Amino acid sequence: MSAISERRERERAQRHRLIVATARELAETEGWEAVTTRRLADRVEYSQPVLYSHFNGKDAIVAAVALDGFTELAGHLSRARQAAPDPGQSLRAVCDAYLDFATERPALYDAMFVLPTELRFASAETPPPLRDCFDEFVNCFNPGDERRELSAEVIWSALHGITVLSRSGRIPAGGQEERLDFLVARFGTAEDGPLT
Amino acid sequence: MSAISERRERERAQRHRLIVATARELAETEGWEAVTTRRLADRVEYSQPVLYSHFNGKDAIVAAVALDGFTELAGHLSRARQAAPDPGQSLRAVCDAYLDFATERPALYDAMFVLPTELRFASAETPPPLRDCFDEFVNCFNPGDERRELSAEVIWSALHGITVLSRSGRIPAGGQEERLDFLVARFGTAEDGPLT
DNA sequence: CAGGATGTCTAGCGCTGCTAGGATCCGGTC
DNA sequence: GACCGGATCCTAGCAGCGCTAGACATCCTG
Numbered sequence: 453m454s455a456i457s458e459r460r461e462r463e464r465a466q467r468h469r470l471i472v473a474t475a476r477e478l479a480e481t482e483g484w485e486a487v488t489t490r491r492l493a494d495r496v497e498y499s500q501p502v503l504y505s506h507f508n509g510k511d512a513i514v515a516a517v518a519l520d521g522f523t524e525l526a527g528h529l530s531r532a533r534q535a536a537p538d539p540g541q542s543l544r545a546v547c548d549a550y551l552d553f554a555t556e557r558p559a560l561y562d563a564m565f566v567l568p569t570e571l572r573f574a575s576a577e578t579p580p581p582l583r584d585c586f587d588e589f590v591n592c593f594n595p596g597d598e599r600r601e602l603s604a605e606v607i608w609s610a611l612h613g614i615t616v617l618s619r620s621g622r623i624p625a626g627g628q629e630e631r632l633d634f635l636v637a638r639f640g641t642a643e644d645g646p647l648t
Numbered sequence: 649m650s651a652i653s654e655r656r657e658r659e660r661a662q663r664h665r666l667i668v669a670t671a672r673e674l675a676e677t678e679g680w681e682a683v684t685t686r687r688l689a690d691r692v693e694y695s696q697p698v699l700y701s702h703f704n705g706k707d708a709i710v711a712a713v714a715l716d717g718f719t720e721l722a723g724h725l726s727r728a729r730q731a732a733p734d735p736g737q738s739l740r741a742v743c744d745a746y747l748d749f750a751t752e753r754p755a756l757y758d759a760m761f762v763l764p765t766e767l768r769f770a771s772a773e774t775p776p777p778l779r780d781c782f783d784e785f786v787n788c789f790n791p792g793d794e795r796r797e798l799s800a801e802v803i804w805s806a807l808h809g810i811t812v813l814s815r816s817g818r819i820p821a822g823g824q825e826e827r828l829d830f831l832v833a834r835f836g837t838a839e840d841g842p843l844t
Numbered sequence: 845c846a847g848g849a850t851g852t853c854t855a856g857c858g859c860t861g862c863t864a865g866g867a868t869c870c871g872g873t874c
Numbered sequence: 875g876a877c878c879g880g881a882t883c884c885t886a887g888c889a890g891c892g893c894t895a896g897a898c899a900t901c902c903t904g
Contacts, residue, residue, distance in 0.1 A: 460850095489892060499853050501894070510892065565818070566762075575817075599830070605819045606827050609809030610802060617808060622761070623801045631802050634795070638834045656881090685861060695884050697863070706861065 468506050470496055472516045479517065479559040484567065515570050518563040519579060525564070526584035528553050533588055543592040544636045547611060551628060554615040565612060607639055664702050666692055668712045675713065675755040680763065711767050714759040715775060721760070722780035724749050729784055739788040740832045743807060747824060750811040761808060803835055 474495045478487050489510060493500045507513045532549035536542040554561045563569070571582065589608055593600035614631055617623045670691045674683050685706060689696045703709045728745035732738040750757045759765070767778065785804055789796035810827055813819045 488890080490890085500892090501854095502852070504893070505851085565813075569816070602823075602826060602830055605813075605823075606806060606810070606830055609813050609819065609827070610806035611809070612813060613805030613807070613809035614802070616812075617761075617801075617805050620765070623805065627798075627801075630798060631805070634798055634802055684859085686859090696861090697885095698883070700862070701882085 464506075467496070467498075467502075471503060471506055471513065472520065475513050476517045476520065476560065476563075479563065480557065484514075484559060484562060511568065511570055514563050514567055517560065518567075518569055518571060519581060521557070521560040521564045522579070522581035522585055524560075525550075525553050526581050526588065529585060529588035533592065540640075543589075543607075543640045544632070546588055546592055547607070547632055547636055550611050551615065551632065554611075555619075558619065561615070566616065603639060607635070610635055660702075663692070663694075663698075667699060667702055667709065668716065671709050672713045672716065672756065672759075675759065676753065680710075680755060680758060707764065710759050710763055711765050713756065714763075714765055714767060715777060717753070717756040717760045718775070718777035718781055720756075721746075721749050722777050722784065725781060725784035729788065736836075739785075739803075739836045740828070742784055742788055743803070743828055743832055746807050747811065747828065750807075751815075754815065757811070762812065799835060803831070806831055 471492070475487055475492055478492060478495060487510075489500050489503055492513070493503055496502075503513070507516065529546050529549050532545045533542045536545040571579065586604060586608070589604035590600050593603055597603070614623075614628065614635075618625050618628060667688070671683055671688055674688060674691060683706075685696050685699055688709070689699055692698075699709070703712065725742050725745050728741045729738045732741040767775065782800060782804070785800035786796050789799055793799070810819075810824065810831075814821050814824060
């Protein structure tokens, strides 16, 4: 009873991961509009109802992919920040890494930030990876700066805006580096508090 | 032959406007997910195929609504800029007006910036209202400032990010005023060029 | 080996965007 | 005034969507 149900639980968890990984792969290769429950079920070689025994619905699958994305993004940003030659350049490094992530994995980015999601941010039940991402921006500023959270919010917003507006052609696709330079120049050095 | 076909063309143009207005109203009252071709056809008291004799598909209807939105937004921003007490505050006024527009008409804003659209920006066939909106931001800066376009792009991006991230709860919903203050303080006064 | 629970699939519901083909109406011509 | 031709519009239906009820098989327990 114990060993058997444990094995079943393991298999179930593995199938869970298989579904998420397959959904992500399908989205990254063919776009989210190609990720239908039927096609996804085909790919994992199970029938549709199996998906619904793991997730409440398609949105939950997207959210699971998004959560993976946040974990990756947090690591990506963290590595970039710590690899910065000196603390004064950490903000630029993190912003670079963010834009890099967004352009390299557009489908994943959409799951995290564009598609309707049931993930809750900035609240008690916010999953740790989400908060970790945000904190990477916060940590680019001096701990004594009481507006570091505000700075992080606005910078994140600007990066997100730059990402989606340029991707959809609402601002020219080129010149992202220039925008980053400009953004960091204005936000990195404040009149009321230097960087860490 | 001439008078009759002219009358028909008038009626057709009016029905065209009716469709767009109805789609917009439906979206603003019940959200875009409630705007289906069937429901829309019902509301305008025609059958579905009539919609397709006016528009290439649902996306084209959304784009038409979005275009109306850009016209309104351009006027909204322009009025705000010209009503600013002095030129130094025009940027703040325009940003305020932008956020105001986005929060007051979320469905319209979605049509313009979030939903997949076939509108082309920053190109030769960009409809004038789109460019007008962008120019309202550009005109907040000194004509001699060769980076005014860049400033406008980044500010617009930040405003868009603030809008969608706060709306979806990815950053706290409150504190928009504070973010605006912060944004304008950093971008309004530059070390290399004062405002008009 | 029988009984029951667990797991899975087949089939189908109501909805979507979109369209082919037939009916209907109406202006122009004899 | 009667008819023809073309424009206009609607009925009906297609393929695909997310999702689920109920039948079926499979495996563990007693």
